[in-house]
Amino acid sequence: MNHEITVAMAQLAPVWLQKQATLEKAKQALVDAAAQKADLIVFGEGFLPGYPFWLAHTHGAQWERKENKVLHAHYAKNAIQLEAGELDSLCVLAAELKLAVYMGLIERAKDRGGHSLYCSLVYIDNTGTIQSVHRKLQPTYDERLTWSPGDGHGLRVHPLKGFTLGGLNCWENWMPLPRAALYAQGENLHVAVWPGGDHNTKDITRFVARESRSYVVSVSSLMRATDFPPATPHLEQILSSAPKVLANGGSAICQPNGEWLVEPIVDREGVFCHTLSLDKVYEERQNFDPVGHYSRPDVTQLTVNRERQSTIRLKDEH
Numbered sequence: 001m002n003h004e005i006t007v008a009m010a011q012l013a014p015v016w017l018q019k020q021a022t023l024e025k026a027k028q029a030l031v032d033a034a035a036q037k038a039d040l041i042v043f044g045e046g047f048l049p050g051y052p053f054w055l056a057h058t059h060g061a062q063w064e065r066k067e068n069k070v071l072h073a074h075y076a077k078n079a080i081q082l083e084a085g086e087l088d089s090l091c092v093l094a095a096e097l098k099l100a101v102y103m104g105l106i107e108r109a110k111d112r113g114g115h116s117l118y119c120s121l122v123y124i125d126n127t128g129t130i131q132s133v134h135r136k137l138q139p140t141y142d143e144r145l146t147w148s149p150g151d152g153h154g155l156r157v158h159p160l161k162g163f164t165l166g167g168l169n170c171w172e173n174w175m176p177l178p179r180a181a182l183y184a185q186g187e188n189l190h191v192a193v194w195p196g197g198d199h200n201t202k203d204i205t206r207f208v209a210r211e212s213r214s215y216v217v218s219v220s221s222l223m224r225a226t227d228f229p230p231a232t233p234h235l236e237q238i239l240s241s242a243p244k245v246l247a248n249g250g251s252a253i254c255q256p257n258g259e260w261l262v263e264p265i266v267d268r269e270g271v272f273c274h275t276l277s278l279d280k281v282y283e284e285r286q287n288f289d290p291v292g293h294y295s296r297p298d299v300t301q302l303t304v305n306r307e308r309q310s311t312i313r314l315k316d317e318h
Helices: 019-035 066-077 088-097 141-145 170-174 176-184 198-212 235-241 279-285
Strands: 004-011 040-043 100-108 117-124 130-135 158-160 163-169 189-194 215-220 222-224 245-254 260-266 270-277
Touching: 004 019, 004 215, 004 245, 004 260, 019 040, 019 088, 019 270, 040 189, 040 215, 088 100, 088 117, 100 163, 100 189, 117 163, 130 163, 163 170, 163 176, 170 189, 170 198, 176 198, 189 198, 198 215, 198 245, 198 260, 245 270, 260 270, 270 279
Parallel strands: 004 040, 040 100, 163 189, 189 215
Antiparallel strands: 004 270, 100 117, 117 130, 158 163, 215 245, 222 245, 245 260
16 A cells, blocks of 8 residues: 655744643644645644743743743743643644644643643644653753653654654654664654754754654744744843844654655744655665664663653552
C-alpha cells in the first residue's frame, strides 16, 4: 500500500501568556489545516500559552526578584491543567475534523501538586483522545528557572495512516537516548517542536532524518516584540532589552535521506501543509535501519522507564 499523510505545520505566534485567546487561535489553525486536507497538525514548543521569553530579559536568575515572581505566577495561571478539562474543546474539534494534533503546551500538572510547570508535548488522535503527554525531560538553561524536569512516561509512538509518529521538545532532539527510544518503537515520522528560530532547526532536522531514516517535521512558533499583549506584566522592562524578533520560525520538513522537503520557513506566519509518502522510508531503510538490520542488541540495549513519576502513592482503606 502507498501510504501518504498530509502534515500541517502551525507556525504561529501565541497570544502570549493568555491561554484562552491562544487556544482560540489554535482551534482556528485546526480549521485551516482541515481545509487543506491535513491528517496531522503540529504546533511549536510551549505554544499554549507561550515560551518564557522574559527570563533572558528580567534578570531571571536573581533571587527574590519581584518581577520574576509576578511573571511566573501569571504564567502558572495561564498554564494548562489537563485534568480540569482545559484542552477538551480542542479535542472535540480535532474529533469533528478527524485531525490528529501534536500540541506544545505548558502543563500545570495536578499529579505533581498542581503548582509546578512542565513543558509538555501532547498527542491527540483523530478521535479527539489524548494518547500521550510527554513532559520535557530536561529544561534547557534558563528554562530551568520556570519549568520542572519531566519523566519518560510520554516516550511513546502513535499510529496514523500507516505511519508511526513520535515527538520530542526542542533540545531533547539533541539527546541520543530519547531519540533511540522512539526509533526502537518503530517511529518513522519524527516530530520536533521548538519555540522558534531557524538556528535550531537548520541542522538538527537534517541530522535526525539522516540518522533515523525517517521523516522529520520541525515546527517552531513565531514571536516578535509586537506580539506581546499590552496587559503583560512588566512589559516595558521585557521590551527594553528584547530584540524586535525573538523567534523567527524556521519550521521545516526533511526527508528520510536527509534532504529538505521544505526548507526552514522564516518570518512567515501560517499553517503550511505538505504530503509525505511512506515509500521513502522503506527506500532509505534498505541500507540503514538504526534499530533493525543495522543494530546489535546483543552488544548494546536501551532501558526506558516510562512510569509516571510522583511524590506520593496513596493506599486508602476500603
